[in-house]
Amino acid sequence: MEKHDINTREDIERLVNTFYEGARKDDVIGYIFNDIAKVDWPVHLPVMYDFWESLLLEGTYKGNAMQPHFRINKLVPLETVHFQRWLQLFEGTVHELFSGEIAELAITRARSISEIMNFKMNSINHPEQDKTKIPLVNPGKQKE
Structure with a gap:
């Protein structure tokens, strides 16, 4: 079957459903969804459809994507x-x-x-570790 670009809400739903089907079974991150977050998939998936539709097409997502991850991070550290x-x-x-083009945009956004x-x-x-990532600058000296 020839691939096409992400053009519709149905394409977004296919992407999100296929991705999470794999992520839930994954040896590295599956337990985070299943055992830690205990995701309610019928509630979560439509939120993800809205989120990705807003990023890639035109959508109405108004949530805070970071907040749930901060809660999960308190239960198990989310690492690199x-x-x-x-x-x-x-x-x-x-x-x-x-x-x-939109498929590549999805990857860039991800x-x-x-x-x-x-x-x-x-x-x-x-x-x-934060302090080591901030370069030290001496404002009194400039390179010539």
Whole structure:
């Protein structure tokens, strides 16, 4: 079957359903969805449809995507390996199902989401590391 781009709400639903079907069974992150967050899928999936539709097409998502992740992070630290695996699964799902400009935009957006969430969770989980990421600047001296 020839792949097409992500163009409709139905495409978004196919992407989200296929992605989470794999993520729930995954050895690295599945337990977070199943055992820690105990996701109520009939409630969660429509929220994810709205979220991705807003990012890729035109949608009306108005939630706070970070808040649930902060709650989960208190139960089990969400670490870089979790975000890397989430992204790997998401990119694989997009490439498996779709091809085109909006499909590539989905991957770009997923990469940004993964990086931002990973940074924020690691700032909480490993606060001592934050200071090493900030370059020291001496405002009194400038390079010539």
